[in-house]
Amino acid sequence: MGNSGAARTGLLCAASEEHRSMGSDAFPPFDPTQPARDAAFASAPVALCIVARDLRLLAVNARLAALAGAPVCALVGRPADDFLPGASALLNRWFDRIDAGRALHDQELSEPGGERTFLVSAAPLLDDAGSTAALSVALTDITRRRELRAALARRERQIGAALESAGQWIWELDIPTGRVARSRHWRRAVGYATGELSDEAQHTAWSIVHPEDRPGVIRRYEQVLAGTSEVFEAVYRIADRFGRWRWILGRGRIVARDASGKPLRLLATSVDITRQKQIEEELEATVRQRERLERELVEANRRLTELSEMDALTELPNRRKFDKALARELGRSGRNEPSLALLMIDVDDFKSYNDLYGHIEGDDCLRRIAEALRGCAVRPADLVTRYGGEEFATILPDSTKHDGESVATAMLQAVRALRIPHAGSPDGIVTVSIGITVRHAEAAPGGRRTDLLASADRALYAAKQAGRNRILIAGVDGSMYPVPVPDAAATDATPPGPG
Known part of the structure; x- marks a missing residue:
């Protein structure tokens, strides 16, 4: 990040996420003894930023800087509207909701002209006095997802509407113990309330993954541990509260090693891609149906040609x-x-x-x-x-x-x-x-x-x-x-x- 204040804010974001994942409703100040969290903020595959009460950017990560087309240092201190026009209205509503004690909900926000659309998520950051000092904001570019829906709008009108927000969460795996800590967003994504999940489901690595997908996920995880892959990336299913399987895309990397270089912690984000998977399956089904119709058409044309070249009485060629x-x-x-x-x-x-x-x-x-x-x-x-x-x-x-x-x-x-x-x-x-x-x-x-x-x-x-x-x-x-x-x-x- 290069800016100590930005780094501290990044740490505050990560520390707050961890604290919330442990089930607390309070947001204590960041823990300065865990500087590795700043790396997670900087390298997260989604765009992240910290927004102050005056709607200026206190810190941004590399992904957000890349989306903005500007270096990190050029964005810090600027109004959020400079990066994404129209964001101030949404941010003000969120601060009002926080002050009113109401929950924040993910929002879709499009650039002027509609060139890009983002799924915007936010969480409050508290100062030492326990007051909301800033917002931790995550932006996911869902432009491609919307394009896929538009392609299917002719066949299913409801798909032409904006794609339902995909749940996102951050999780951290303690490699030596195999224990995982997840931000509370993951429970929201799968429909569980606090206390409804067993300790094993909440904190044991890979326990929530579909049994058929688990070997592949563990194999990719072991590749990261062995150093053959720098990034952990896997697509797998987890069950929601109603027993339905949700498709999840998880991405992360090693953020801490011991003195010998042995991995200690994996920090990752997960995104619910169930709707995207459904769209892909529908597209595949459409392609298969079209191919079948094309085969039938070819066969029908072949048969018509045969009939046009056949004598109806004798069934000989004509x-x-x-x-x-x-x-x-x-x-x-x-x-x-x-x-x-x-x-x-x-x-x-x-x-x-x-x-x-x-x-x-x-x-x-x-x-x-x-x-x-x-x-x-x-x-x-x-x-x-x-x-x-x-x-x-x-x-x-x-x-x-x-x-x-x-x-x-x-x-x-x-x-x-x-x-x-x-x-x-x-x-x-x-x-x-x-x-x-x-x-x-x-x-x-x-x-x-x-x-x-x-x-x-x-x-x-x-x-x-x-x-x-x-x-x-x-x-x-x-x-x-x-x-x-x-x-x-x-x-x-x-x-x-x-x-």
Whole structure:
């Protein structure tokens, strides 16, 4: 502090806190035999100051000087309003309350413009005559806490209000005995009145800490004792008077050592951060909910895409999916570009089938044919689609002419094997005609989709013209070649009657 008067005032603050923690209602003068308390005042993680009756600062600690942006010596003797405009009204009310014998309550005070908000706590300091000579004031910057509440105000209006004051207290641990002395503020924070707590709860170190949190707190404490950490800092839970667990942030440091350097006393402050924890948990829950909704949205979009690319009747990919897949395959380029087989399949005499058996039977016929065709293209990359009406199309990536012929033959035979009666067909059953074209590996990358489709269509038309129920493949020179398939008469028994 550098100022003997300020140092004495700092000692007075700490001594008064200790005395009050022991349960006394009087505030005796400071004990000059314990100078280490001045260090606690100077290094406390909250902003502290001593304010005289004329509202001038008698002493300030480093934290308050840092908040003010001025050295300690420049603040001592100045009016409190110079540091925090508007503070004088609050301080006068507090002096009036003290004189009236009424308790002081923590207050929130904002800077002009609302840039920073502080939680302001105060306690009276008595002179030798027992009169209130000054106030010991603590300021906690709760600006960030208020910002978090504002972020949640859209979802919970009550969180938009000012954050409830968090209880604070100072405690001192006598390391050799394990006894702890706390200022009476801690009882207020947890709702206990004087005399309601056992001696163990009041004075035994770590006894009030939640059993699950205790090992971690003790571990951090032992790190300070071992010298691996200069500052004790831990977040833990303690039970209030109603059995509710309150989240506490405790910070402190060693303030006394023996001649050999062994720690003797730990002086710390504790802050109730329960509301802040609740806000964090709500934020985490909101994030988890948003992530879940995003996953559901992605899945819904994926499903919508699938539905938009699926034929509702046959549950095969539709023309849109076919066009995208063919464009993708034709877009594959490189020196070793794979070949591709394209099959166009048409149900023979389907119009007459609908005329004979009706559209309901016609729809069922298409569904059965679709299932049969799908079962013949078994590789993951193979794609069987409903091209339109009674026409189907199949893309066989990385396939040769022989591969295309094999799949087409299997499809022709699979439809025959269904033995769907068709009185209007020369074969007596429903059959299909198939046209094949192959894009060879030596072809130039890319290529026109319409050229490939036109080639397969010509092969299909030629199969129809040649008598249906057969397969033709388009050669590179434009000629058509039949694909031998077993004779229908040799593979199909006499079909059952219609219906």
